[in-house]
Amino acid sequence: MTYCVGMKLDDGLVLMSDTRTNSGVDNISVFRKMFHWTKPGERLIAMMTAGNLATTQAVISKLEERSKAPDDRQNSLLELPTMFQVAAEIGKLLRETVREIQDENGMQGMGRFTASIIVAGQIKGMEPRLFMIYPEGNFIEASFDTPFFQIGETKYGRPILVRGYDKDMSFEDAVKLLFLSFDSTLKANLSVGLPFDLLVVKRDEFKPLHERRIEYGDPYFDSISSGWGEALRSAFHVLPDYTFYQNAPAAKTK
């Protein structure tokens, strides 16, 4: 499994992904799931992948090759004119890659080689944009109402994001919120694991503002993980207490 979150803020974009891949519980590995390409001063394009590792690696390799092969340069992520076209091109490549391997495996391949991708970035003169691409190659864009996307094991880490997200929060607060969301997921699903990759992209900078791998034993992550239990307990006690008698007009206390 995997857990990746891409978040759009007033100030820019924040992306975080885990690095665990597994085939069963006794075959786990560390693989990078976050990638980015930059043309300094002009564009930054980042991607995070979830799903079949062979599929996502094939997509990434094809994108890498294109950015180097001169005759296919018009479809390179570094040349396409808008983020919408970038998302469409990645979607097309994903669909083709999934379809190819599925066709080769017939009925047995149905649904087994799929993947999802989050694409985020900005091209000079345009807004930062955030997309989620489905295995079918179609995609949706983050909006004011849905300002972040999750792929992989999305459920455990969602409630804290829904409660904590604010589009005008600082990058530092956004990273703290992501750490909490990843901590909740980590505690519940063995197939999501450290290290994490973090990328912060400030609007109109076209290069990473902050890029880091959070390793096992990271002191800040540990302080968040251990402090959150205590902080939650305090928050819990701030809330009004339930009583069997007063607050409950319909209570039948036998």
Added chain:
Amino acid sequence: MTYCVGMKLDDGLVLMSDTRTNSGVDNISVFRKMFHWTKPGERLIAMMTAGNLATTQAVISKLEERSKAPDDRQNSLLELPTMFQVAAEIGKLLRETVREIQDENGMQGMGRFTASIIVAGQIKGMEPRLFMIYPEGNFIEASFDTPFFQIGETKYGRPILVRGYDKDMSFEDAVKLLFLSFDSTLKANLSVGLPFDLLVVKRDEFKPLHERRIEYGDPYFDSISSGWGEALRSAFHVLPDYTFYQNAPAAKTK
């Protein structure tokens, strides 16, 4: 979908379930998923169900019939000597019910008519016990290490339970914690909905200590739901802040 939680505390048992059933998003109804039988002063047995509604209603009806039909009374929940045998009997009934309808539908029935059940209760002279029964009829029991069970849409509401549960918490705190867990689930999955059913069973009382339906617009639930956002934000700000420079020795800030 459904969301039910059964929790074992030092003081007894707390159970909460939603009541929404759906077949698609345009066909939703309210059905009770929590049931209990008592022999005052001697035993209380409670059940919560998730899964195919026809299956779970059939299981409940058969149990009800047995408790009334004199010739089958030895298998009635009110007569079986231990909670283990109660769980085994309900498991057997569930397996038979699922298998019957699946067999009648052949390949098309595979996996479609399944259900899970949480069973909780106490019989005089013995400890309160909590079980989770799988569609196959086998079951597991809550222990010191895993003191609560969830069925249905379990993921969204799990992190707060993991963080907040304490076996010596009061019934009032346990109810507050369950409200938070249900609130997180409600906010994320349309197919879990109010009203909720709540049952609190005190150790060695063999009757409900507190039993209630929490309706839409319940003032206490609303105060928890609206207060939690604020309380979480305070908790969030108590945690140490992330910085791109100091706390992150491995940071590459470009």
